[in-house]
Amino acid sequence: MSTGSQTSRSENIRASSTISSMLGGGTMIPRRHNLLSIRIFAMVLLLLFGCAPSAARTVNSVSAFVQNAVYSNKIAIFSKSYCPYSIRAKRVFAELHEKPFIVELDQRDDGYEIQNVLLDLVGSHTVPQVFVNGQHVGGSDDTLKALANKQLHKLLGQN
Numbered sequence: 001m002s003t004g005s006q007t008s009r010s011e012n013i014r015a016s017s018t019i020s021s022m023l024g025g026g027t028m029i030p031r032r033h034n035l036l037s038i039r040i041f042a043m044v045l046l047l048l049f050g051c052a053p054s055a056a057r058t059v060n061s062v063s064a065f066v067q068n069a070v071y072s073n074k075i076a077i078f079s080k081s082y083c084p085y086s087i088r089a090k091r092v093f094a095e096l097h098e099k100p101f102i103v104e105l106d107q108r109d110d111g112y113e114i115q116n117v118l119l120d121l122v123g124s125h126t127v128p129q130v131f132v133n134g135q136h137v138g139g140s141d142d143t144l145k146a147l148a149n150k151q152l153h154k155l156l157g158q159n
Helices: 003-023 031-049 052-073 084-095 110-124 140-148 151-156
Strands: 076-078 101-104 129-132 137-138
Touching: 052 076, 052 101, 052 110, 052 140, 076 084, 076 110, 084 140, 110 137, 110 151, 129 140, 137 151, 140 151
Parallel strands: 076 101
Antiparallel strands: 076 129, 129 137
């Protein structure tokens, strides 16, 4: 056996030993099973914690973004640029000479994740989702109804 293959073999044994110890086993895991073992370990993490650690960080940062958008802006609209209902809701605030903070979900890499956070927050994944002074108004129809019954003016602090 050459020196290079001995080194490679000892590296494989060390890698197998490390994975084995991570999984709590005392036996060596052959190289061909390393990938399977890593997948099993990831699945155990997924089952124990509900999501992979990097996914948990992503969900937390997306959730923090949504919370910040809702509570740090007078008006926050989660929208899709091509959606006629979103356009209608944005038009309401333009006519009131208000400048909402708009999050165009179709133009963001994390748009799908934001929509999932909104589903958890308000019980709907549709757009638009309108918030005024931290209060959930709803979608386009809800916004128009709030405008018609002057509830939107009250939320905005207008008389």
